[in-house]
Amino acid sequence: MSLRNVSVVYKKEMVDSLRDRRTLISMVVVPILLMPALTIGMSSLSIRLMNRARQEVPRVMILGGEDSPKTTAALRQSPGVEFVPATANYKDEIIEKRVRAAVEIPPGFDAALESGEMKKVAIYYYEGEIRSQFASQSMQTFFRNLRERTVSQRLAARNLPESILKPFDIAAQNVAPPEKVGGNILGGLIPYMVILLCMTGAMYPAMDLTAGEKERGTMETILCSPISRTHLVLGKFLMVLTAALATAMLSIASMTVSFKFAKSSTGAGMSEARRAALANLTLDPKGVLAVFAMVLPIAVMFAAALLAISLFAKSFKEAQSYLSPLMIVVILPAVAALLPGIELNTRLALIPILNTSLVSKELVTGTYHWNYIALIFGSSCVYAAVALFAAVKLFQREDVLFRA
Amino acid sequence: MAPLISVRELSKSFRTFKRREGVWGAVQNLFVRDYHTIQAVDRVTFEITPGEMVGYIGPNGAGKSTTIKMLTGILVPSSGEVSSNGFVPHAQRRQYVKTIGVVFGQRTQLWWDIAVIESFKLLRRIYDVPQRDFDQRMEMFHHVLGIRDYLHTPVRKLSLGERMRCDLAAALLHQPPILFLDEPTIGLDVVAKDHIRKFLRQLNREFNTTVLLTTHDLDDIEELCRRIMIIDHGRLLYDGPLALLKQKLLRTRQVKIVLKDSEQVPRAQSLARDGLHLESVDELTYRIRFDRAAVATGELVRRVLDTVEVRDLLIEDESIEEIVKRIYAGDALREVSA
Numbered sequence: 001m002s003l004r005n006v007s008v009v010y011k012k013e014m015v016d017s018l019r020d021r022r023t024l025i026s027m028v029v030v031p032i033l034l035m036p037a038l039t040i041g042m043s044s045l046s047i048r049l050m051n052r053a054r055q056e057v058p059r060v061m062i063l064g065g066e067d068s069p070k071t072t073a074a075l076r077q078s079p080g081v082e083f084v085p086a087t088a089n090y091k092d093e094i095i096e097k098r099v100r101a102a103v104e105i106p107p108g109f110d111a112a113l114e115s116g117e118m119k120k121v122a123i124y125y126y127e128g129e130i131r132s133q134f135a136s137q138s139m140q141t142f143f144r145n146l147r148e149r150t151v152s153q154r155l156a157a158r159n160l161p162e163s164i165l166k167p168f169d170i171a172a173q174n175v176a177p178p179e180k181v182g183g184n185i186l187g188g189l190i191p192y193m194v195i196l197l198c199m200t201g202a203m204y205p206a207m208d209l210t211a212g213e214k215e216r217g218t219m220e221t222i223l224c225s226p227i228s229r230t231h232l233v234l235g236k237f238l239m240v241l242t243a244a245l246a247t248a249m250l251s252i253a254s255m256t257v258s259f260k261f262a263k264s265s266t267g268a269g270m271s272e273a274r275r276a277a278l279a280n281l282t283l284d285p286k287g288v289l290a291v292f293a294m295v296l297p298i299a300v301m302f303a304a305a306l307l308a309i310s311l312f313a314k315s316f317k318e319a320q321s322y323l324s325p326l327m328i329v330v331i332l333p334a335v336a337a338l339l340p341g342i343e344l345n346t347r348l349a350l351i352p353i354l355n356t357s358l359v360s361k362e363l364v365t366g367t368y369h370w371n372y373i374a375l376i377f378g379s380s381c382v383y384a385a386v387a388l389f390a391a392v393k394l395f396q397r398e399d400v401l402f403r404a
Numbered sequence: 405m406a407p408l409i410s411v412r413e414l415s416k417s418f419r420t421f422k423r424r425e426g427v428w429g430a431v432q433n434l435f436v437r438d439y440h441t442i443q444a445v446d447r448v449t450f451e452i453t454p455g456e457m458v459g460y461i462g463p464n465g466a467g468k469s470t471t472i473k474m475l476t477g478i479l480v481p482s483s484g485e486v487s488s489n490g491f492v493p494h495a496q497r498r499q500y501v502k503t504i505g506v507v508f509g510q511r512t513q514l515w516w517d518i519a520v521i522e523s524f525k526l527l528r529r530i531y532d533v534p535q536r537d538f539d540q541r542m543e544m545f546h547h548v549l550g551i552r553d554y555l556h557t558p559v560r561k562l563s564l565g566e567r568m569r570c571d572l573a574a575a576l577l578h579q580p581p582i583l584f585l586d587e588p589t590i591g592l593d594v595v596a597k598d599h600i601r602k603f604l605r606q607l608n609r610e611f612n613t614t615v616l617l618t619t620h621d622l623d624d625i626e627e628l629c630r631r632i633m634i635i636d637h638g639r640l641l642y643d644g645p646l647a648l649l650k651q652k653l654l655r656t657r658q659v660k661i662v663l664k665d666s667e668q669v670p671r672a673q674s675l676a677r678d679g680l681h682l683e684s685v686d687e688l689t690y691r692i693r694f695d696r697a698a699v700a701t702g703e704l705v706r707r708v709l710d711t712v713e714v715r716d717l718l719i720e721d722e723s724i725e726e727i728v729k730r731i732y733a734g735d736a737l738r739e740v741s742a
Contacts, residue, residue, distance in 0.1 A: 019517045221513030223478045
């Protein structure tokens with residue numbers, strides 16, 4: 001095995017790719033700019049949208065209640081709500097979003113409060129519409145408070161202590177250090193992103209180095225050179241692997257930097273919610289490094305598998321149609337690890353991608369199950385070796401190389 | 405002289421499947437495939453001695469490129485034997501290709517986006533060419549191909565002619581004694597073609613380089629090769645001197661006459677009534693085609709001159725293109741073997 005020839009091919013492909021704008025965009029620009037923009041931008045956008053929804057003064061209708069002036073008068077004092085005159089088609093009004101909610105006060109409600117008779121207050125709202133939910137919440141708060149006040153009054157009237165309804169208090173206190181909290185929130189996301197970016201980073205060069213080369217007609221000429229096919233495929237493979245790892249590393253690095261930057265700019269004008277969200281974005285660097293170590297064999301597997309599959313294709317376009325569905329095959333197990341309740345076990349530890357995704361989730365929270373780590377790393381290495389072997393073997397087959 | 409390249413009963417077959425027509429056919433193709441074997445090269449035998457320049461022609465899909473690919477070692481023959489420069493190409497490919505140069509006219513081994521010189525430097529490393537030899541040869545290539553002016557231009561910005569010169573230089577960087585050219589002049593203009601041909605002649609003269617070239621341009625063959633091989637449907641139809649092919653297959657000859665004035669036109673037409681094959685080219689120019697086996701040229705010329713007054717007279721052979729067209733159509737070589 002001559003490493004020199006492999007390195008010649010590797011260098012050639014590297015130089016070639018670095019001059020290619022498309023590779024540069026998918027390998028460098030996308031991870032550096034897009035990923036932090038997506039994650040931070042999306043979260044700050046959603047916080048802003050929430051705030052705006054909260055700031056809107058919802059219009060609410062009061063249905064009935066003519067014989068309960070005390071309750072209606074108190075209700076009308078609720079802050080941040082605009083009451084509009086009732087109409088018969090209140091349901092349509094809510095559906096059309098002209099009115100956010102409606103409160104139906106049953107007949108004789110004030111009197112029932114006095115007599116102790118049970119009545120039902122109905123609140124109409126639009127499920128899933130956040131502004132309607134806010135309006136409904138403030139109505140519920142009003143009536144819950146009213147109910148509690150009524151209960152207190154009734155207890156006081158009968159000379160009973162309030163503790164009869166509330167025998168004890170419950171206090172829950174978080175003891176997890178902040179990086180573990182961050183790890184749980186981001187923990188699932190980091191491996192998912194690293195795995196996905198390894199895939200996307202490898203995809204373009206894999207297609208370019210095989211199907212693209214066929215399409216440009218440079219495959220025959222490179223096959224004519226005194227470089228063995230094994231060296232050729234290994235050189236190409238190393239280039240694809242480099243692209244995969246570079247994409248993943250750059251994106252994680254740029255995300256870390258942008259989180260740091262976002263945190264250091266904490267100051268005036270920042271909402272409480274946003275500050276809290278950022279406080280959770282603390283990561284244990286050791287955990288992230290461990291994730292990279294675990295993803296390494298996966299990246300090898302991707303690079304080799306993508307190379308092998310796109311080698312089958314006659315053209316770039318054909319390669320794209322082979323690889324796009326593969327994206328889903330990769331995303332599914334990576335996402336499955338994010339589902340609550342899926343825990344690592346011996347069987348899952350043998351499923352490629354899912355196993356790495358699961359163990360990485362533990363690694364970022366600082367939990368190291370060495371048995372699983374060994375098993376997962378080992379099995380991933382086996383899968384990677386199989387994929388690489390397949391790629392090398394396929395490169396020896398002239399019916400694949402010259403498929404027309 | 406001992407042959408440099410020796411090919412014996414060489415065959416190559418591919419397995420493909422018949423594609424059915426239409427949407428339903430495409431669906432059927434997914435499940436049932438009607439495989440059949442295509443004999444791309446069928447028991448071809450030839451030898452080439454050092455310093456020969458051989459033209460290898462045939463219609464599209466005849467098996468030319470497949471033969472070249474087997475000779476360069478990138479395809480493994482289905483059966484038969486190949487030996488070239490003392491190597492079995494596909495078995496000893498890595499040592500063997502250091503002794504050959506290959507140029508595919510429609511492909512390039514140069515990097516598309518990168519200056520030409522970078523590709524040369526890479527090839528120098530791949531072929532282990534010492535720096536001194538490399539510099540010397542670059543100087544020589546510049547001298548005969550004039551490539552220095554665009555050494556620092558990316559390949560995609562070169563014209564086809566410029567690119568072909570660079571590709572030739574790239575293929576010859578390691579000074580191989582054998583050069584395979586697959587349609588080297590395809591798409592080139594007349595001047596560029598001429599330049600390439602001159603270079604190949606010089607190469608053959610000075611370094612005794614053996615050249616096997618496939619082409620569709622028969623001028624390439626006439627200007628470069630004394631020997632021609634014709635392949636169709638994988639079978640070698642003819643292998644021999646170009647002159648002999650012409651001599652054997654030249655069936656018709658034509659006499660072109662330019663009449664003195666329009667008064668001669670009715671007389672010229674009387675020639676046609678006497679059984680001569682007369683075509684009018686324009687008002688005063690006529691072409692008479694005749695079978696040279698049946699009619700002696702002198703006899704015909706005398707008859708024409710006796711009948712009409714002519715200002716000009718030209719005797720032409722059937723062009724090589726016409727002959728090859730007849731060969732491809734399948735009726736010509738029966739005459740040779742007959």
